[in-house]
Amino acid sequence: MPESLTVKSVNARLAEELEVGESQVAAAVRLLDEGSTVPFIARYRKEATGSLDDGQLRTLEERLQYLRELDARRAAVLASIEEQGKLTDELRAALLAADTKSRVEDIYLPYKPKRRTKAQIAREAGLEPLADRLLADPTPVPQDVAAEFVGGEVASPEAALDGARHILTERVAEDAELVGAVREKFWSNGSLRTAPWNDEVAKSPAAQKFRDYFEFSEPLDAMPSHRVLAVMRGEKEEVLALTFDGGDDAGYHAMIAATLGVDMAAASAATKWLVGTVEWAWRTKLMISARVDARVRLRKRAEEEAVAVFARNLKDLLLAAPAGNRTTLGLDPGFRTGVKVAVVDGTGKVVDTATIYPHQPQRQWDSAKSVLAALVARHGVELIAVGNGTASRETDALAAELIADIRAAGAEAPAKAMVSEAGASVYSASAYAARELPTLDVTLRGAVSIARRLQDPLAELVKIEPKSIGVGQYQHDVTPGTLARSLDAVVEDAVNAVGVDLNTASVPLLARVSGVSETLAEAIVAYRDKTGPFRNRKALLEVPRLGAKAFEQCAGFLRIRGGDDPIDASGVHPEAYPVVRRILDRSGITLAELIGNERALRSLKPGEFADDRFGVPTVTDILAELEKPGRDPRPAFTTATFAAGVEKIADLKVGMVLEGVVTNVAAFGAFVDVGVHQDGLVHVSAMADRFVSDPHEVVRSGQVVRVKVVDVDVDRQRIGLSLRLNDTPQRDKAKRPERGTPPRKPRRDKDSGRRSTPPAGSMADALRKAGFGK
Incomplete structure (x- = not known):
């Protein structure tokens, strides 16, 4: 382990981020390193982790990987600088204190091997003393000082001054403190402006879905995920041109000047040249890097939010009520x-x-x-x-x-x-x-x-690549690897939360069970086809290549109904069967009499059956499983009844109350199928008689809801709906502009005071034009 972060400090940081005990983190990290899966740890190792749930464990797993990657990169950087003979105690301390990958890279920038730059050429020509003299004493005329350095590869005072400027520019561009400060200032003060790629493109039919972004601006730190991905898609299709604007340049000039020690207001002979150098450094180096950083950061945040929306919707869909x-x-x-x-x-x-x-x-x-x-x-x-x-x-x-x-x-x-x-x-x-x-x-x-x-939605949907299920928000614009990792985790958690019938499950379903790979799933099905249904969980150990570790991870999530042991139909792990036997011995009744006996089971105290290996959390779970063996956490099956005579948008009338099914939930609202081929939008502002920050607080994909029609645009195939059934069209229309009204006045950002212009019409308009939803 590199010296920057010991195991203890990694655990301490994870504990702080998750707001849990360090011992809980240490146990979870150990179990993950031993090959245990998140579902297994969350369900069967509660004593070790202090009952960390699957959400906390997923976050821990992701952050653990990041911190270890950070650690490895820090070690590589330290080794590289030490090899160059430039590692000082101060530099080492700075690297050891760096808590992000970007901070490590900022510090490493001056020492990073690179192609021969203009600044390096100038240094080789002996011009660094010229740069230092002009900084130290701005009173002489720069050309006069530069004339002393003419000769050899330096043809003139102007060439000498150009070389000095390149040296100073590279110096500030590699100053870790300055680069970090500029990055944060650009992010907090900056905005993203969009315009048509060119006049000809703006008139093309293909560009019309992006027309709400032809004159658009919004602060970087306030721009929601769906708008970020929409405009970036427009840029990719060469319809929109994006400009990252950091705000007033003067503030950045002042930061650069302070780093160099330049008094921009001084009446010295070299002040004009020094001010020009400051402006040049901003324009050619720091502004460009700040824009790149802002773009990367904006996209990363947008992707994270989009993936989170997709993951929540996918989970709701996977855990939708089965008809049976x-x-x-x-x-x-x-x-x-x-x-x-x-x-x-x-x-x-x-x-x-x-x-x-x-x-x-x-x-x-x-x-x-x-x-x-x-x-x-x-x-x-x-x-x-x-x-x-x-x-x-x-x-x-x-x-x-x-x-x-x-x-x-x-x-x-x-x-x-x-x-x-x-x-x-x-x-x-x-x-x-x-x-x-x-x-x-x-x-x-x-x-x-x-x-x-x-x-059974879960059993069938696992056969499809998660991203193809279509409940995401701009999922095709998200980095595939990022999306796949998150969605695979959702599917794994959903499958293991429900449990799997070992004797009927398909290969794709079995492959999502904790500890079971696709190859192992195929082996299980092949063994089942050859020998017949499994009679007990122990028979799993007879499957080729299914060893003790895989058995430990998967056995509790696999159900055998009508087998040799009734407990095999429950979520009780085989390793805990001795606890069940202990419960039976002390209760003085048979297993058949105990299973499902709510009164008997609820009279038992979990603490009386706990021991050093199986604590109260596990015993509590065992008693719950015995009460309802193999319980299905999914809701009861219900269906929506579409209104008779309402078959197309033209049949809809403002004021109608209809039943429908939520098909998708986004950051700005939910789409509902009311049976007219085109989903309607319930904007987040029309979801409840209170402020709703996240639509997932109110609805989920697959949920049957009653909605009121508040807006119908037949020509543009758009439907406005409300979950507030007491809403009137007049109330709704007073709250938002009519379709086709002129763009709203720019709003002033409450923090920066800058103005940003949102798209005209409802948020759904802009998103549908960008290809989101049906």
Whole structure:
């Protein structure tokens, strides 16, 4: 371990950041280093970590990696400077005190090997004494002093002064304290201005989605993630030109002058030259680096916020209520190519498929309904899942009419629900889908996925790359690696929070279980196919390449229902089975009598069964598991009922109260599907009768909500909704400008006093034009 940070100091810093005990951090770090996963540590090592939850552990894991990378870089920098023979005690102390990677790089800048610069050439020509003399005594005329240095490679006094200027410019550009101060000042005082790439581009149809940013400015430290990513996408598409403005240059000039020791107000002969050097250093070095730093920082912050939004939405979607093991008919809507139909039984097995053509141009409505009726009767269909893509509303109407006909005939009719299609096409064309459904056409696989999503969203969505699920905010503009790491963690936490049926789980689902790799998941399924269902958890150890460590990590999250030991159906880890036996011995009843016996279990005191290995937190969890073995943390299944006769935006009327499903939650509000092919926006200001800073406080993806229509723009395909059902259109319109009104006056930033102009119209306008949402 490098000398800059010992293990103890890393742990101390992590403890301070997480506001927990250092011993908790030390235990978590040790467990992570030993190969334990976050879900395992959070669930089964509560005594060691003091019950750190998965969120705290994810943060700890990320920060631990950063601090260790910082440590390694610091060690490399120290070694490099020492090798150059330039490492002083003061420099060592500064590096040891550096707490960020950028600070280490700032300090290292003067010693970093680089190509031969103009300043180095000037030093080699012997011009550094000239620069120092002009700084020390600005009273002589610069040309006169410079004339003393003419000769050799220095052709004239002007050339000598140019070399001296390059030396001083590099000196301030490599001053760690100054660079850091300039960076922070630029960030706190700076703004981002946007304009069309050029006049010709501004007139093109493709540029119109960015037109709200043709004259736009906003403070860097206040600009929200979605606007940052929107304008950067506009720049990437060569529609927008971005300018990072640090504010008044005078303040930066003063900082540079102070570093050099230049009195910019002095009436000395060299003052003009020195002031020019200060301005040159700002314009050619520090301003450029400050702009680069601001861009990197702005994008990093925007990406972090965008990834956080995506992660929250993905978690909500993965943990959406499952309909359960009921025979389901999936409908993948379409016009010309028809509606693809698949029936899956309670285990998700495909039992029938078809293609119907109820819509234009074929319009075989009655024939299509007959086919569906026959499938429902033949297979005892309990649920109908309708994909929410093209022709979804028309297909939903077909399903509704079918259900009405069945009820009219005196039979029990299935229920229907709209299901998100996001990522279904990705799954259909995937290699896994080809292996899982080899006899089905690619188009029919989508209907199968839609049906299974209703039965168990988590089990089906894990088969799709998380970023393809489509509940993100500008996810395609985020660095892929950053997004993937965060979303993979969300999926892992969700899967392990719910638990996995060992005898029915697919390879993709098993591969998300703590300690199980994709290769190991394939081995488990292969063993299961060869030997039959697992009867107990211990049998896992017979799977090739599944060793003791993998068993420790995964066993508690794998459920075996109807096996040899009822405890195997619970979240109790096999290592804690002795505690269950101890509880049974002291209770004097059998396991069958104890499981599910709420009165008996709640009368027990966890402390009476704790020991040195299994403390009160673990025993408390064991008792909870015995009360409801294998409990599912997901909510109860419900469906939204779309209003009859409301099938397109033109059918919407201001003041309508409708039921809908939240499809996406962003920093500025939530999108809701009310059954008209176009999601409506509930702006964050219309979510509650109180201030809401984060829409996730109020709604989550997949939630069924009732909303009031407060704004309808048929031409622009935009719908304004409110969760405040007592709102009136007049109240709403008084709170925000009408569509198409002139841009609002620039607002003054409360901290800096500078003005920034937000886009005209609602926030949804700008984001939709930039390609966000449907």
